[in-house]
Amino acid sequence: MSGDEASPLLSSARKGKGNDRDPRGSGESTPLLSNTSATPGYDGDVAEPEVDQASIQSRHSHAPSTHSTKKKARRWPSFIAMGILGCVAIAIIILAFIVPDAVQEYAQQAAVIEPTSLSIDSITTDGVRARIQANFRLDGSRVKNDYVRRIGKASTWVANQLGSEKAEIDVYVPDYANILLGSAVIPPLVVSIRDGVTTHFDFVADIRPGNADGMRMIANDWLDGRLDKLLLNGKTDLSLKSGVIPLGTHAISETLLFEANKIPAIPKYNITRFNVEDGPLKGSMLVDMSLVAFNEYPIELNIPELAFEIMVPGCANTDPFIVIAEASTGEIHVKPLTDVSANIYGVINKLPDTFTRVCPDSSSSPLDMLLKQYMHGEPATLFVRGSSRPDGDTPKWIADILASVTVPVPFPGRTFDGLIRDFSLTDVHFTLPDPFADPNDPAASPKVSGNILVTASIPSEMNFGINVTRVRATADVLYRNKKMGELNLRKWQHANSTRTEGEGSDGPSLKIQSRIIEAPLEITDSDVFSDVVQALLFGNKPIQLDVQALVDVKVETSLGELILKEVPAEGKIPVKPLPKGAIGNIDPKVGSIRVVDSSTDSITLQALVNITNPTPYTAHVPFVNVHLVANGSVLGDGTIQNVEIETGNNTNLLVTAKWNPTDGGPQSRKIGRDLISQYLSGFNTSITVKPHLNSIPGQPLLCRALSRFNATFTVPHLSLPGDPSGENSHFIRDATFHFLSSTATFTLVSPLQFNTLYLDFVNATALYNHSEPVGRILYDLPFAAPPGISHTPRLPVEWSIGSVGYDAVRNAIGGKLKLDAHAIVDARLGNWKETFWYQGKGIGATVRLT
Structure with missing residues (x-):
């Protein structure tokens, strides 16, 4: 055939x-x-x-x-x-x-x-x-x-x-x-x-x-x-x-x-219900689940109730499977070309010793290995076999076939990365290391005491009683994503837990409390530890130490005491600082800008800046110079001198900044060019202020401490003419297209109040609906953008005839529409020249016939 x-x-x-x-x-x-x-x-x-x-x-x-x-x-x-x-x-x-x-x-x-x-x-x-x-x-x-x-x-x-x-x-x-x-x-x-x-x-x-x-x-x-x-x-x-x-x-x-x-494949299925609860008899649990699959064939039959054994692998591949549960299915009605639903009911009795006993030459049991797979989101493979004690109504030939075949069933895992909602350490007490202790002595490490409070989410399908009695963990302590040390909780700590039912769509949770006393904090990176000390000295709010831990938990259930190993947990430990400034809350705002010097590779600006001092202290700053850093490259430096810092708002502080990314090489220049381009295009940009070894002349020790500290700020919006709020980042305010003459003029807004910016070359494309080209402008004659609002000369437009964008412009003659603009421009400010790209969205465009 x-x-x-x-x-x-x-x-x-x-x-x-x-x-x-x-x-x-x-x-x-x-x-x-x-x-x-x-x-x-x-x-x-x-x-x-x-x-x-x-x-x-x-x-x-x-x-x-x-x-x-x-x-x-x-x-x-x-x-x-x-x-x-x-x-x-x-x-x-x-x-x-x-x-x-x-x-x-x-x-x-x-x-x-x-x-x-x-x-x-x-x-x-x-x-x-x-x-x-x-x-x-x-x-x-x-x-x-x-x-x-x-x-x-x-x-x-x-x-x-x-x-x-x-x-x-x-x-x-x-x-x-x-x-x-x-x-x-x-x-x-x-x-x-x-x-x-x-x-x-x-x-x-x-x-x-x-x-x-x-x-x-x-x-x-x-x-x-x-x-x-x-x-x-x-x-x-x-x-x-x-x-x-x-x-x-x-x-x-x-x-x-x-x-x-x-050859037909084993059908895929979708679990629609999965619930585990305590059984009526002590030491048992009931499992109730439903699954659905689609029958793609014109086949119809009724499958009677059947019984199965649920098994898991043993310690070694040669070990026999371990039976952990018995399951049965209700009657299944299979209809052609439609969904097929199956209800499965299982009973878990006391877990076999072979399932909970630690394997030879290992620290894990088959239960540990199964839970590890499941909690890390990996399919936990179970094995299903027809029951050796089938229901009396099951025909013998069906029972013989089912009992002779063992089918691996990948049970979908569930990542427990979000299991821990909150992890906090309150009433924190630090014990500083003994300076006379031997380096290998535990007394040479700082110690931490406090109350651990953990709120853990309980999967909605776990409706059985659970009580946490002990916890232990090895935790990495990080500050700003850098590992500072390890918190040693390798000994079991007493704990207690309380189950709380969720409200609304929130599922149930388990609150776990434990008290740790003088747990050693082993410092692994002295530089990061210095950063923490500096933050305690110079910050204005509690700093957050991040904790990433693998926690072992002893729990009591109706099946007995179980140990859940290596449950991932993340949390924060707040540490109160000394009451001094909070750099992150300075909230700088830039007012007027003036160019005071320029060369072909650098430009020096002076700006009036408003800042907020959130501390209760005032300060006189005779001179401070910091590096301006982005993506690890130094792009320039900023200087303030003879400035009085008051509490609260401080306005019109004179700041001098020199933009000179070329000192760092071609890569730094590219980073600086992209940073300015993103800023001009209205993107959220940030820059890092980093003190250096000569930030305060004559203060080498203070500079060394400051040089290990940096702060990142969002680049503030400039105040543009006609926009007193300073929130409008469009440097191209609007455009006018002249259809018959194939030209366009643009309204430009310059943040400079004392200097004229020149545009030597423009290569721009106008887009309709974000992606449909309207036309292209290629112009290589210089024109000026003076302070405030100005208009460009008529720039030639090469229409994208036949495109959707061109049709939109043609249909809008005598009216307006919104366009996007992508451009590459050569700009000149004094002696300084640079090439930038610009992306503007939602620019109002007027279309005229002539």
Whole structure:
């Protein structure tokens, strides 16, 4: 048989008939049940359906469901039935004529079988009774050889129709010692064999499974990704007749080959409910979950209640699986081309010692390894096997199949990065190190005492009692994302916890309290520690030390005492500083700017600056010079001298700044150019103020301390003419386009009050709706932008004729519209020259005809 007919169950999906749910089409490797994107998951995500797998290995990585195991076990009879239906129909044609070779070739190429429905009428003690509905026809246009097509059409026209007697078909697997996969009893059939005439089949077939051990071997090879092909051989003795004319009994043997990419995959599923709660008996928990998958096939059946064992790996790969729970499914109703829902109920009794005992040559138990995978968001692989004690109503043949196959089930993990809502250390007390202690003595490290308060989120599916009794941790202490040291809490600390139910959409939480006394703080970076000391001296608010910890927690549950290891936790430790200034709250605002000096590579500016002193102190600053830094490059320096700093607002402080990024090389110049370009374009930009070893002449020790401290500020907005609030960052205020003359003029706003800026070159593009080009301006004649508001000369515009932007401008003649502008300009201020880029959005543009 051809490749198309070798998988009759899937032919309709391949031709795009009977299922329009997936516009991408469905290949023959489409699973019987796949995930549907319309079903919400229990974690809020929506799983994407997969319709075309490339290999058995890729399917092995898909998440199977519990009910998919037993469903998989009984899908082979469905394949047998539909495959045999095709074999019978073609065999009737092949054996009926005087010219068997040509007719055989014609039948193989012209036969079209379209299954429309497959439903399980009932499950019997030795198999299933299936109702099969399908369409069969011969399509001569599929035959490429003209001679074969003519002979076949003539022969089938003469014969008109053929019939077969009741037949029993056995299906074998040659590659597995020719084991019997199953048998099917097919009732008498009559098929029309004239070209283009469709025969509708609707019959009931009794299907019995074959060798259970052989089916187990095939299933295990399939699950392990070793099944690259599956060869099936169907055999029967078929009695034929044409009308009332008997054609004798013929031994029929047909072979179907399923390639790896055409063998159905384990269906993907989506967990829609998952809940764990204390059981009615002490030492037990109940698990209640629901999952949904999508049935992409015209198959209908009712799956009875089934029982399973849930297992986890042992310490070593050679160890037997550990049974940790028993589960059962409710009755599952499978309908064609729709979502299939399954309810699963599980019971976890006292955990086995082999599950909680530490493995040899390791510090973790199988429970620890499972929880570590789950809490780090990785799929925690469970194994599902049919129960050795099935329900009494389960037919033995189903129980034997399910109990012989173990299916790995990747249970979706859940990242616990957000498990800890708050982590704080209050009533902090620092003990400074003993200066006379030996460097290896713990007394040489500073110590921390305080109350730990942790608020942890409890996943909504965990509805069982839990009490934290002890905690321990190894925590990294950071300041401004730099590790300062390690807080040693390796000894178990007493703790207690209180569960609090959430309000509204907030889930439940667990408040954990513990008291630590003189826990050693091992300093690992003296420079960062110096930064902390400086912040305590110069800050005006409590500094925050970040803590990143892996916490071990002892908890009491109905299953006993468990240890959750390496739970990630993040938090902050506030430390009160001395009551001195807060650099971060200075909030500078720039007023007027004047150019006092310039060269080809640098420019010196003087500006009047307003700042806020949030401390209760005042200061006289005779001279302070700091570096201006961005992205690690020094771009210039700023100086204040003979300045009186008062409490509260300080206005019109004279600050001198020299912009000279070229001293740092080409990279620094590029960083400075980009910084100014971003600022002119209205981006949020920041610059770092960093003292250096000569910030205050004659004070080397103070400078050394200050040089380890820096502060980053958002570059303040400049006050522009016509915008007293200083919030409008558009240096291009508006534009006027002259359509017929293909020119444009722009209104420019300069923040300089005493100096004229010259633009020597302009390469600009106007955009409509952020991306549609309107036109391009290329202008290389210098023009001035004096202080305040000014207008450019008429700049030539090269229209983007035929574009959406051009049409928008043409339609706006006599009106206005909003445009964006991208430009590269050469600017000159005194002797200083630089090239900048500019991106402006929402510029009001007036369009005139002339």
